[in-house]
Amino acid sequence: MSLAPQVQTQSGSQGTPAIELRGISKAFGPVQANKDISIRVMPGTIHGIIGENGAGKSTLMSILYGFYHADSGEIFINGRRTLIPDSQAAIRAGIGMVFQHFKLVENFTVLENVVLGAEDGALLRPSLAKARAQLRQLAEEYELDVDPDARIEEIGVGFQQRVEILKALYRRADILILDEPTGVLTPPEADHLFRILRNLKAQGKTIVLITHKLREIMDITDTVSVMRRGEMTATVATRDTNPAQLAELMVGRKVLLRVDKTPAEPGAPVLEIDNLRVVDAKGVERLKGVSLAVRAGEILGIAGVAGNGQSELLEVLGGYMKGTGTVRVKGRPIDIAGHEDARDRRDAGIGHVPEDRQQAGLILDFAAWENIALGYHHRDAYGRGAMMDQAAMKADTADKMQRFDVRPPNPMLAAKNFSGGNQQKIVVAREIESGPDLLLIGQPTRGVDIGAIEFIHKQIVALRDQGKAILLVSVELDEILSLSDRIAVMFDGRIMGEKIAADTDANELGLLMAGITEGTA
Amino acid sequence: MDWATLLQILDATLRLASPLLLACLAGLFSERAGIFDIGLEGKMLVAAFLAAGFAATTGSVWLGLLVGIAGSLALSAVHGLASITFRGNQLISGVAINFLASGLTVVVGQSWFAEGGRTPQLGDGQRFEELTFPGATEIRDLPILGSLYSEVLSGHTILVYAGLLAVPLSWWVLYRTRFGLRLRAVGENPAAVDTAGISVTRLRFAAVAIAGVLCALAGAQLSTAEPAAGFVRDMTAGRGYIALAALIFAKWRPFPALGACLLFGFLQALALRPALFQQSFGFSIQGQLLDAMPYILTVIILAGFVGRAIPPRAGGEPYVKER
Numbered sequence: 001m002s003l004a005p006q007v008q009t010q011s012g013s014q015g016t017p018a019i020e021l022r023g024i025s026k027a028f029g030p031v032q033a034n035k036d037i038s039i040r041v042m043p044g045t046i047h048g049i050i051g052e053n054g055a056g057k058s059t060l061m062s063i064l065y066g067f068y069h070a071d072s073g074e075i076f077i078n079g080r081r082t083l084i085p086d087s088q089a090a091i092r093a094g095i096g097m098v099f100q101h102f103k104l105v106e107n108f109t110v111l112e113n114v115v116l117g118a119e120d121g122a123l124l125r126p127s128l129a130k131a132r133a134q135l136r137q138l139a140e141e142y143e144l145d146v147d148p149d150a151r152i153e154e155i156g157v158g159f160q161q162r163v164e165i166l167k168a169l170y171r172r173a174d175i176l177i178l179d180e181p182t183g184v185l186t187p188p189e190a191d192h193l194f195r196i197l198r199n200l201k202a203q204g205k206t207i208v209l210i211t212h213k214l215r216e217i218m219d220i221t222d223t224v225s226v227m228r229r230g231e232m233t234a235t236v237a238t239r240d241t242n243p244a245q246l247a248e249l250m251v252g253r254k255v256l257l258r259v260d261k262t263p264a265e266p267g268a269p270v271l272e273i274d275n276l277r278v279v280d281a282k283g284v285e286r287l288k289g290v291s292l293a294v295r296a297g298e299i300l301g302i303a304g305v306a307g308n309g310q311s312e313l314l315e316v317l318g319g320y321m322k323g324t325g326t327v328r329v330k331g332r333p334i335d336i337a338g339h340e341d342a343r344d345r346r347d348a349g350i351g352h353v354p355e356d357r358q359q360a361g362l363i364l365d366f367a368a369w370e371n372i373a374l375g376y377h378h379r380d381a382y383g384r385g386a387m388m389d390q391a392a393m394k395a396d397t398a399d400k401m402q403r404f405d406v407r408p409p410n411p412m413l414a415a416k417n418f419s420g421g422n423q424q425k426i427v428v429a430r431e432i433e434s435g436p437d438l439l440l441i442g443q444p445t446r447g448v449d450i451g452a453i454e455f456i457h458k459q460i461v462a463l464r465d466q467g468k469a470i471l472l473v474s475v476e477l478d479e480i481l482s483l484s485d486r487i488a489v490m491f492d493g494r495i496m497g498e499k500i501a502a503d504t505d506a507n508e509l510g511l512l513m514a515g516i517t518e519g520t521a
Numbered sequence: 522m523d524w525a526t527l528l529q530i531l532d533a534t535l536r537l538a539s540p541l542l543l544a545c546l547a548g549l550f551s552e553r554a555g556i557f558d559i560g561l562e563g564k565m566l567v568a569a570f571l572a573a574g575f576a577a578t579t580g581s582v583w584l585g586l587l588v589g590i591a592g593s594l595a596l597s598a599v600h601g602l603a604s605i606t607f608r609g610n611q612l613i614s615g616v617a618i619n620f621l622a623s624g625l626t627v628v629v630g631q632s633w634f635a636e637g638g639r640t641p642q643l644g645d646g647q648r649f650e651e652l653t654f655p656g657a658t659e660i661r662d663l664p665i666l667g668s669l670y671s672e673v674l675s676g677h678t679i680l681v682y683a684g685l686l687a688v689p690l691s692w693w694v695l696y697r698t699r700f701g702l703r704l705r706a707v708g709e710n711p712a713a714v715d716t717a718g719i720s721v722t723r724l725r726f727a728a729v730a731i732a733g734v735l736c737a738l739a740g741a742q743l744s745t746a747e748p749a750a751g752f753v754r755d756m757t758a759g760r761g762y763i764a765l766a767a768l769i770f771a772k773w774r775p776f777p778a779l780g781a782c783l784l785f786g787f788l789q790a791l792a793l794r795p796a797l798f799q800q801s802f803g804f805s806i807q808g809q810l811l812d813a814m815p816y817i818l819t820v821i822i823l824a825g826f827v828g829r830a831i832p833p834r835a836g837g838e839p840y841v842k843e844r
Contacts, residue, residue, distance in 0.1 A: 067716065067842065088718030103713040105706045106834065116706050117717025119699040127699070167717075 016079040018043040018175055018206040019064065024073030026059055033059040035230045037073070041175075041223075046197060046207045048217040048238070051227030052250055052449040053420060057210045058100065060227070061177045065097040066090040077175075091118075093175075096168020100179040102160050104152045110163050111135070111148040114170050131170065138169050142199050143192070157305075158189040165196065176200065177208045182216060186305050187477065187510030194220050214243040215478070226250055251450045261461045263502075264485040267296035270438050270469035271317075276325035276336070278312045278493075286312040287323065288493040294438065294469040299460065301484030301501070302473045303509050309493040310473045311355055314442045317471070318352040319345035329438055346375055351436030353427050355443045355473065361427040364416035368406070369397040371415050372430050404429040405455060421452030428456055432463055439463060442473045457483055477506055477513075491515040526797060528672040530790045535673060538786025539681040540565065540739040540757075544764035545771070545778045546684075546691050547735035553695065553773060554728030555708035555835040559615030560600055561736055562761025563622030568593040568740030570626040573640040573752035574633060576647045576745050585647075585745055590737040596622065597733030605725045608839030619761070627754045638754040640744070649678035649746040678746035680738055685779075687735065692775040704728055708833035711840040721840050739764075766819040772830045785815045 017040040026034040033056045041047040049057050062068045064075065066084040075082050077093045084090050090097070104113050111128055114135065119127040132148055139145045144162050152160060161181060168176055178197075182190040197207055197220060209221060217224050218238065225235040226249040234249050247255050271294040278287040287309045294300045302310050315321035319342035327334040329348055334340070345352070354360035362371050373382050373393050381396065383389040397411035404425045406418070415423060424444070431439060441460065445453040460483060464470055474480050480487055484501045489512035496512040511517075544561045551558040568589035576585030596618050603614035627638035634640055654675035660667040695701035703724055707714045711721045739760070744752045767785055771777035791798055792811035799805040822830050 065716070066718075086718060087716050091718050097716070099716065103710065103716040105709045105713050107709060108706065112702060113713070116702060116713065117719050119702070122699050124697055124699060124702055 015042065017041055017076070018078060019208070020076040020079075021060070021064065022074045022076070024060065024063060024070045024075075026056075026063060026068060026070050028059075032230050034063070034070070037227075037230075037232045039225055039232060039235065041206060041208060043078075043174075043206050044201060044204050045222040046201055046209060046220055048221035048224040049208060049210045049227060050212065050214070050217050050224055050246060050250060052212060053447050054229075054449070055227040055250070056230040057227050058179055061097065061179060061208065061210055064090065065095060065177065067097075091171050091173070094173055095175045095177065096165075096171060096173030097177040098161065098164040098168065098179065098181060100181075100183065102157075102164055104160060104163060106153040107151060109149050109151055110146050110155070110166075113152060113163055114148075114167050118171050134170060135166060138166055141203075142169070142196055144169075144196060157184045158186070158192070161185070161193065162196075173205075175206045175208070177210070179210045180212070181209070182211070182213065183475075184306060186514045187506055188514050190216075213478075214246055217246065218243060228252055247450060253451075255450050255454055259457045259461060259482045261483075262465075264298050264464065266298040266485070267467060269293045269295050270330055271471060272326075272328040273317075274326045276313070276316065276323055276327065278309075278316050278321060278323040280312065280321075286493050287316070289325070290490075290493070290495055292471075292488060292495065294471050296437075296469050297464055297467045299464050299470040299472055299483055299485050301480040301487045302471070302490055303477060303480045303487055304475070304490035304513055306475045308490045308513075310475075310490055311442070312493075313490070314352070314355060314440050314471075314473055317345070317350065317440055318342055318354065319350075342375065343378070346434065346436075349435075349437035351431035351434055351439045353424075353431050353439070353441040353444060355446070357424055357427050362415045362423060365414055367412050367414055368401065368418070368426055369394045369411040371426055372397040372400060372411075374430070376430070376434055400429040400433055401426075404459070419449070420447040421449045424448050424456065425452060428459060432459060436468065438469045438471065440471050440473075443475065444472070445474075445476070445479060477509060481506065481509070489513055524668070526801075528668055530787070530794070530797075531669075531673045532676070533790035533793065534783060534787040535681060536677060536786075537789045538782045539677070539684045540742045540760055541764050541767060541785055542684040542779060542782040543680075543687065543735050543739035543742065544761055545767045545782050546687050546775065547732040547739070548765055548768045549691065549771075549773060549775065549778060550704070550728045550735070551732040552768065552836055553708045553833055554704050554725050555711060555833055555838065555840070556600070556604055556725055556729055557611040557615065557837045558600065558729070558732055559612055559765065560596065560618035560622075560761075561732070561739075561764055562757050562759065563615075563619035564593040564596045564733060564736035565740035565743065565761055566619075566622040566626055566755070566757045567596060568737035569744035569756060570630060570640070570740075570752045572737070572741040573643060573744040574630070576643055577634075577641045577751070580647055582643075582646070582648050582745050586737070586741045589741050590734055593737035593740065594730060594733040597729045597736075601726050601729040604839060605722055605729070608841060611837055611839075623755055626752070630752065630754070640752040643745060643750045647745075648750060649680055649741070651676045651678055651747045652682075678742065680742040680746050683738060684742075688775050688779045695775065700727075705833075708835055711835050712842075715840070715842070725840075736761075763815045766815045769819050769830050769832075770815075770822050773833065784818075788812075788814045 019041040021037060021039045024034050024037045037060060051057050059068060063070045066087045066089050075084055082093050084093065111131055115127050115131045120130060135148050144166055146159050146162050181193060185193060201207060211217060221238045223235065224238050226233045226246060228250055273290060273292045276287050276290040280286050290313060304310050312321060316323040316336055319340055322338040323336045327336050329350060334348060358364060382393050394411045398409065401409040401411065406422050406425045444456050460470060472483060481501060486498060487501050487504060487509065488498045489496045489509055491513060492515060496515065496517060544565055548558050548561055571592040572585040572589035575588040576582045600614050600618060603609040604611040630638040630640060657671035657675040661671040695705060703714060703719055707721055707724045715721050743749060743756055763785055767778060767781035770781040788811050792808045795805065795808055
């Protein structure tokens, strides 16, 4: 390969690294999550670690933070060999970590969360007073404004993330590790985060940024290390590389970063939604009058930050949540008041790839051939009456596995033994091959490796080209932009606006995702 | 109902509420740390048995209490080992402790004293005596306040007062100390505590141990505090479960726990006086219905009629790092 891994030959390698890992290995049972990894991170830089899901990035950083124990290898902090048996030791060594899933106590205040574990004495009052003063100072210094008396459950994820950063800074961290920090943020929030990170770097802090988003690496890092299947495949200066090269290093072969598709040729409306409202079990109104139409031969993408009603939209259309309003598929009204279920929807020609494939899309302990029949088990192809034709089901599964490139192509294997990408291919194969007029597809590539993403995207476009209607929900803005023909942005249970995909960009959509329309801006 | 009877009922309320309150606070510490403790009943029972047994044989009620605490702590250790160290199911561990306690107390009691699972009657000095407050006899005849002071407040055992004092103390520990902050945090999100560099295991064991001590006080109040005089098989009679009901009723907070236990104690006091009930309310009611009231009220609470009762979020779940 032309890209010979250059390990730390770039200019920044003079001086003592802030972090040096030597020969770190870690196995979870039979899975080797980290294989003999060595890396040097120079002080005062932003170092990116990129790799696909399951490449071992988070494991490596959890070892550095003392959350997991390495099977072998050494850690040097500022040149000194350091043992990190637990998080307390990491904190003492000046390391702070912002986990992908925040480690906050939801019903505590911001102040209590910051103080937890870093109290000055047995009584709380003096610690809280000291922290309050310090937070005010940190807020001024780094644009980290948060109301110290707000409860975590009352503030948005962007603010929750600031609390995590404040926790680290309050503990005097000089090294800050962030694991996929932008996954839950709107583009403006992500921009704000990056400003904070640049600011921290200017103050001499060392930052390690774990991400799978190439754009972020190119935007903000000085150096980038690439991981693939538990191994560190390369470390390069960011200015000497480009997204295509990084993608190739991540996957191990050339990949197409954009989706290849011809302009849409939309036909008659397939899905028509008018004034759809949904109230959830807690009595919160999740959809506040949504109206949409998806035409044949068209992909409508729903953009938005997670939790703004997209999930409820899919669930009510998929037949497992109640709502009010009118929904028509090919002109026929669909009952959304709760008298029909998911099976009626499938019989009405609606295929559904749910957002959470492990929870709603598959039964993990069932074999692939049983999962392929889920929701379609009553169809004649799979048997008569109460009796199921297992031989036909297995043959059908083998056929679908081959056409959707599911690896390993073994119908007898339990769903839980496939990788995330291959699990998703099983679900996608089942729903696309059932011949729907309308396909609902939520987070099609969440937790899926780049190679499988490419494949799944091709299948979705191919379905569109057969003249089917597709409603795509994704929190990955890049995915929405590259796959959709039209884009609707959801915020707080409402459609904030609809754009033609070719005529819009991340900035315009980002404002809509944050609830800012031209009128209010 | 005349004033004297009301005083009597209030006095009984305080006495009957006391073991409930101590057990309820035990449950509060344990559950606030994320460990469900259905074994309150069993721990009370073992402590009641050991306290009475050792008080009878050694003649010292304090030594009895000490052994009772040791026994209850041993069961706490079993519960902690099963549900914290080995990440077992907390409900199963608790139920097992209850069965173990109910069987062991009778078997050991029979072979020890050969009185059908009872301990011998405790005489003077072998049980906690009722304390008379200073001045109680002098002001007894003053209207209202005087009689409340001397008839209701005064004249209980030290364990009753310990239970009452434990309420503000628990509140202070939970909300004003570092230990309390960490304890509440570990019941809500143990990962937050772990990543802050604090041992989840140690915190949870500490909470379970506090629960053990409080359960022992509750058990000793049942068997060794006047007017009780010894252990009788299964003498806790579901009080551990009523304490859990009170805990839910109180939404896992100390002062509401006091209120809930006083209410449930009052219901028990009424149930003991069916004739009085009929006389004062004009209709009679089955004692069983009054006994069932704590559970009925808890169901009403759980159904969400009186505000939501949200348990600690990590309750019942063993802490496992991701993967």
